[in-house]
Amino acid sequence: MADSATPDTAVPDTTASDTTTVLAPHTAASAITIYVCVTCRGGRPLDLVPVPGEVLATATARAAEGTGIAVRPIRCLANCNRGLSAAVRREGAWTYVFGNLDPLGGADALIEGAKLFAGAPDGLMPWRGRPDALKRGLVARTPPFDFAGDCR
Amino acid sequence: MADSATPDTAVPDTTASDTTTVLAPHTAASAITIYVCVTCRGGRPLDLVPVPGEVLATATARAAEGTGIAVRPIRCLANCNRGLSAAVRREGAWTYVFGNLDPLGGADALIEGAKLFAGAPDGLMPWRGRPDALKRGLVARTPPFDFAGDCR
Numbered sequence: 001m002a003d004s005a006t007p008d009t010a011v012p013d014t015t016a017s018d019t020t021t022v023l024a025p026h027t028a029a030s031a032i033t034i035y036v037c038v039t040c041r042g043g044r045p046l047d048l049v050p051v052p053g054e055v056l057a058t059a060t061a062r063a064a065e066g067t068g069i070a071v072r073p074i075r076c077l078a079n080c081n082r083g084l085s086a087a088v089r090r091e092g093a094w095t096y097v098f099g100n101l102d103p104l105g106g107a108d109a110l111i112e113g114a115k116l117f118a119g120a121p122d123g124l125m126p127w128r129g130r131p132d133a134l135k136r137g138l139v140a141r142t143p144p145f146d147f148a149g150d151c152r
Numbered sequence: 153m154a155d156s157a158t159p160d161t162a163v164p165d166t167t168a169s170d171t172t173t174v175l176a177p178h179t180a181a182s183a184i185t186i187y188v189c190v191t192c193r194g195g196r197p198l199d200l201v202p203v204p205g206e207v208l209a210t211a212t213a214r215a216a217e218g219t220g221i222a223v224r225p226i227r228c229l230a231n232c233n234r235g236l237s238a239a240v241r242r243e244g245a246w247t248y249v250f251g252n253l254d255p256l257g258g259a260d261a262l263i264e265g266a267k268l269f270a271g272a273p274d275g276l277m278p279w280r281g282r283p284d285a286l287k288r289g290l291v292a293r294t295p296p297f298d299f300a301g302d303c304r
Contacts, residue, residue: 097249
């Protein structure tokens with residue numbers, strides 16, 4: 001369930017999946033990859049240099065130092081109307097796409113959320129304790145690559 | 153580039169990725185899985201039965217008959233503010249999340265888009281020829297599970 005402080009606009013993504021995810025209870029942060037869109041401009045001018053997505057990618061890589069979390073640039077997550085964007089993936093688990101990220105503040109939120117995700121025994125990024133930017137900015141999630149589907 | 157008929161609200165997701173995707177030029181439709189969110193209500197009443205997401209899932213499964221495309225139910229793609237939702241994945245390639253789908257018309261669009269995707273040599277769902285519902289309804293895409301990132 002959502003924290004009581006959850007803003008109305010943030011819909012918790014905690015609908016249960018009845019498909020068992022087989023994961024070690026607490027995987028290392030090295031199982032996490034954050035893809036930061038380096039082409040995102042977040043509504044800012046097209047000639048702005050550096051590109052805001054690049055700023056977020058650099059800040060995220062810096063915030064990840066020493067954590068084991070991988071940060072990779074990506075050219076477009078197709079979330080262009082809601083940039084800046086990043087996707088957080090855990091090996092063998094789900095991928096979360098976030099939007100409306102701040103070029104600098106977004107970096108710390110991504111790393112905090114990634115650490116929380118790494119420690120989740122069910123392979124889902126917990127809602128409780130998740131940074132506000134990753135609640136408000138939640139765009140979508142996609143299942144593990146071999147996901148067989150849930151029962152109806 | 154976008155078709156000239158592309159509505160202003162649809163942002164083409166054709167930013168080039170410089171990471172080579174190694175795929176057979178034309179994979180079978182059986183390489184495609186469509187995950188339809190069966191918990192989505194798309195802003196409709198909570199007590200509406202059947203659940204609109206279920207209607208879309210059933211219609212999509214019916215439209216997929218004989219194509220080789222797999223249709224699987226999924227319980228939440230975390231795209232709740234923009235439902236009805238579905239994700240279209242091609243084996244070894246990208247996953248596309250779509251929202252604001254119509255319970256019945258969305259099914260044909262998903263199958264048409266999936267066939268287009270199956271035939272794309274670069275592993276990306278082509279913009280040209282893509283059904284309008286999958287242009288307007290594009291929410292995000294996530295990379296192949298072993299995606300190493302693009303160069304900056």
